Amino acid sequence: MNNHSNFELWFVAGSQHLYGPEALSTVAANSQDVAEALDRSASIPTKVVFKAVGETPESIRAICLEANNALNCVGLIIWCHTFSPAKMWIGGLGALNKPFVHLHTQYHRDLPWGEIDMDYMNLHQAAHGDREFGFICSRMRLERKVVVGHWQDSEVHDRIGAWSRAGIGWRAAQGAKICRIGDNMREVSVTEGDKVAAEVRFGYSVNGYGVGDVVAFVNEQSDVDVDALCVTYSDEYDVVPSLSKGGDSHESLRDGARIELGMRAFLNDKGASGFTTTFEDLHGLKQLPGLSVQRLMKDGYGFAAEGDWKTAALVYIMKSMAEGLDGGTSFMEDYTYHLQPENNLVLGSHMLEICPSIAAKKPSLEIHPLGIGGKEDPVRLVFDTPPGPAVNATIVDLGNRFRMVVNEVDVVEPEAPLPKLPVARAVWKPKPDFKTSAASWIYAGGSHHPVFSQALNSEVLQDFAAIAGIELVSIDRSTNVNELRKELRFNDAYYHMNRGFSFAG
Ligand code: MN
Numbered sequence: 267m268n269n270h271s272n273f274e275l276w277f278v279a280g281s282q283h284l285y286g287p288e289a290l291s292t293v294a295a296n297s298q299d300v301a302e303a304l305d306r307s308a309s310i311p312t313k314v315v316f317k318a319v320g321e322t323p324e325s326i327r328a329i330c331l332e333a334n335n336a337l338n339c340v341g342l343i344i345w346c347h348t349f350s351p352a353k354m355w356i357g358g359l360g361a362l363n364k365p366f367v368h369l370h371t372q373y374h375r376d377l378p379w380g381e382i383d384m385d386y387m388n389l390h391q392a393a394h395g396d397r398e399f400g401f402i403c404s405r406m407r408l409e410r411k412v413v414v415g416h417w418q419d420s421e422v423h424d425r426i427g428a429w430s431r432a433g434i435g436w437r438a439a440q441g442a443k444i445c446r447i448g449d450n451m452r453e454v455s456v457t458e459g460d461k462v463a464a465e466v467r468f469g470y471s472v473n474g475y476g477v478g479d480v481v482a483f484v485n486e487q488s489d490v491d492v493d494a495l496c497v498t499y500s501d502e503y504d505v506v507p508s509l510s511k512g513g514d515s516h517e518s519l520r521d522g523a524r525i526e527l528g529m530r531a532f533l534n535d536k537g538a539s540g541f542t543t544t545f546e547d548l549h550g551l552k553q554l555p556g557l558s559v560q561r562l563m564k565d566g567y568g569f570a571a572e573g574d575w576k577t578a579a580l581v582y583i584m585k586s587m588a589e590g591l592d593g594g595t596s597f598m599e600d601y602t603y604h605l606q607p608e609n610n611l612v613l614g615s616h617m618l619e620i621c622p623s624i625a626a627k628k629p630s631l632e633i634h635p636l637g638i639g640g641k642e643d644p645v646r647l648v649f650d651t652p653p654g655p656a657v658n659a660t661i662v663d664l665g666n667r668f669r670m671v672v673n674e675v676d677v678v679e680p681e682a683p684l685p686k687l688p689v690a691r692a693v694w695k696p697k698p699d700f701k702t703s704a705a706s707w708i709y710a711g712g713s714h715h716p717v718f719s720q721a722l723n724s725e726v727l728q729d730f731a732a733i734a735g736i737e738l739v740s741i742d743r744s745t746n747v748n749e750l751r752k753e754l755r756f757n758d759a760y761y762h763m764n765r766g767f768s769f770a771g
Pocket of ligand 1: 599
């Protein structure tokens with residue numbers, strides 16, 4: 267849904283007039299080289315464009331205001347090649363509403379031991395220029411990512427690349443529309459929250475629609491289009507015989523195709539980036555949307571079930587961040603456990619709606635009864651998820667703020683085939699271990715509806731939380747439950763003092 271090649275990071279160097287035109291032209295040329303190297307890096311999915319050397323308060327502010335208004339600019343990379351007295355940056359940084367990374371690098375990697383003189387030292391002084399810049403950022407309490415290292419180092423590219431993906435997610439969130447079709451699953455708590463606070467904080471809007479609004483689009487779909495989509499299904503999936511043309515349940519597949527066409531038309535009509543459904547409100551739909559939701563997610567739409575709009579938005583944001591990377595991203599649910607000592611595993615799945623971007627191989631298109639919702643049997647794609655590293659992430663509304671919880675996990679092969687399980691699934695081993703992970707997640711109030719990604723790592727999500735200005739609780743190889751419980755208490759105090767009675771989450 268996004269085209270990352272259109273996005274730009276603006277490279278801005280810091281300096282000052284005192285150096286004179288000759289030195290400043292070297293600063294500009296060096297900055298151009300650094301920007302071009304980052305632009306060529308395979309780790310950074312956006313363009314990197316050298317914009318300017320900031321030399322005065324006026325020019326710095328002008329660049330920042332221009333960045334604010336540039337739709338394709340997802341953020342700034344700022345490097346103080348030389349000393350740049352940082353009061354000059356107050357006006358610009360105070361007005362800047364784009365994320366920025368502070369790249370602490372130096373043009374020459376190695377000291378020219380035998381040649382170095384005062385001219386060299388005065389030209390290559392990011393060592394203190396960037397510290398002056400860092401002070402004003404900290405003094406202004408500005409959120410930013412500090413990346414340290416030589417600009418040709420691939421590790422530096424990786425750090426900026428992760429942040430640039432977070433910036434892409436942030437940009438995707440601004441103005442995104444999430445359609446909540448039906449309301450919440452009755453009595454469920456974590457799927458609720460303050461939609462106004464979410465729009466203030468994240469930039470996306472959530473608005474409700476009656477399921478009848480979707481049904482009107484479903485009923486408009488032509489038989490010709492429905493049959494054509496059934497042919498697409500048979501091309502893309504292993505369709506069980508009963509659903510195939512001439513099979514006993516082929517009409518159910520056609521119903522599923524009609525729902526997909528209708529939902530697609532509805533979402534297109536609303537300009538939506540994501541949506542929720544609820545099995546408690548399906549009036550006029552023959553089945554709970556399963557296959558359709560799976561395919562819409564594969565195409566980049568955010569989705570979550572049971573009215574969970576925060577997770578639907580996060581699926582969309584994470585899919586935007588992950589574009590172009592290997593591995594998929596899906597709505598997920600912690601479903602059931604394997605509690606064998608020394609080999610505790612989580613089986614993740616949902617009633618139907620797991621995105622086939624995480625399928626290990628060609629999915630099977632099947633029909634099975636669903637004992638909940640009181641509708642006809644729904645069609646769905648069934649598959650396993652390939653082994654490898656993944657993350658689970660969730661955002662919850664704590665009433666006075668949003669908290670993101672991220673857990674690194676390793677997907678493993680199921681211990682045995684699951685021939686009777688009629689839904690897509692993933693089996694994983696959480697870090698640092700199952701008990702620590704689950705206790706930490708539960709203490710943090712993390713949702714049972716994580717967004718699961720084999721494309722993103724926790725760094726991208728940490729960077730996103732920082733850009734969004736929300737609390738991040740990371741559960742990884744170094745997590746200790748007692749320390750985490752203290753962190754949660756400290757964070758309660760910090761956010762209360764930091765935001766006080768702010769309405770904005
Ligand atoms: Mn659920």
